[in-house]
Amino acid sequence: MKLRRPLVAGNWKMNGLKASVAEFTRIVEGCDGPLAAEVDLMVCPPATLLSAFVAAAAGSDVAIGGQDCHAKPCGAHTGDIAAEMLADAGARAVIVGHSERRCDHGETDAQVRAKAEAARRAGLVAIVCVGETRAEREAGQALDIVRGQLAGSVPDGATGAGLIVAYEPVWAIGTGLTPTNEDIAEVHAALRAALNARFGSEGEAIRLLYGGSVKAENAGEILAVPDVDGALCGGASLKAEAFLAIARSYL
Numbered sequence: 001m002k003l004r005r006p007l008v009a010g011n012w013k014m015n016g017l018k019a020s021v022a023e024f025t026r027i028v029e030g031c032d033g034p035l036a037a038e039v040d041l042m043v044c045p046p047a048t049l050l051s052a053f054v055a056a057a058a059g060s061d062v063a064i065g066g067q068d069c070h071a072k073p074c075g076a077h078t079g080d081i082a083a084e085m086l087a088d089a090g091a092r093a094v095i096v097g098h099s100e101r102r103c104d105h106g107e108t109d110a111q112v113r114a115k116a117e118a119a120r121r122a123g124l125v126a127i128v129c130v131g132e133t134r135a136e137r138e139a140g141q142a143l144d145i146v147r148g149q150l151a152g153s154v155p156d157g158a159t160g161a162g163l164i165v166a167y168e169p170v171w172a173i174g175t176g177l178t179p180t181n182e183d184i185a186e187v188h189a190a191l192r193a194a195l196n197a198r199f200g201s202e203g204e205a206i207r208l209l210y211g212g213s214v215k216a217e218n219a220g221e222i223l224a225v226p227d228v229d230g231a232l233c234g235g236a237s238l239k240a241e242a243f244l245a246i247a248r249s250y251l
């Protein structure tokens with residue numbers, strides 16, 4: 001048995017209306033026995049669709065996640081959502097520290113770490129995102145940047161059951177550009193080494209996803225890169241066929 005079970009997760013970002021539940025239902029229907037035997041599937045819809053997706057996924061092997069959470073369990077934080085609320089709605093995981101949150105909302109590593117701790121408090125898996133910008137990669141800083149983000153954003157005591165790390169180079173998100181397989185392998189090896197050094201055997205159990213312009217056409221080779229335990233897909237997760245095709249790379 002593989003040490004880490006593959007996971008193909010979809011981040012719907014700020015996309016989807018009630019009518020989109022039908023498309024998500026096609027993902028649920030496509031997650032048949034043979035696929036579910038090989039790979040975990042998860043979809044992270046916008047908060048407005050969370051309950052509808054949980055209902056549509058009931059009885060299936062497709063998990064639902066949130067896209068962000070507040071660090072506190074409740075209180076005067078207009079517009080924010082607590083990890084406990086996501087769990088209460090049926091989510092099993094939450095993405096924290098996505099580069100769009102780090103960029104659009106100025107989230108720091110310390111804030112991302114507090115959100116990951118909130119996820120743990122609420123019984124959710126935290127999917128912590130890290131990734132360098134184009135300028136940082138061109139300056140040869142990619143490894144230092146992701147190592148720094150990992151160290152600052154991942155709480156102490158992380159476990160394979162409670163944490164997933166997603167490497168998402170900012171310049172690869174939504175651009176159709178991807179790093180070379182060698183570059184992905186280099187970053188994932190660095191992340192794996194850092195997790196193992198900090199968490200020992202638990203670090204070895206933490207899954208590392210790659211995200212950034214993953215599609216059916218490139219999924220096979222990206223998912224075969226050493227230390228890539230799955231994908232975090234944006235655009236391709238909005239269409240059931242495209243998303244399922246990525247997951248079927250594991251068959």
Ligand SMILES: O=C(CO)COP(=O)(O)O
Nearest residue numbers: 011173174212213234235
């Ligand atoms: O940001 C991403 C997932 O979180 C990746 O988005 P794309 O797959 O659209 O590049």
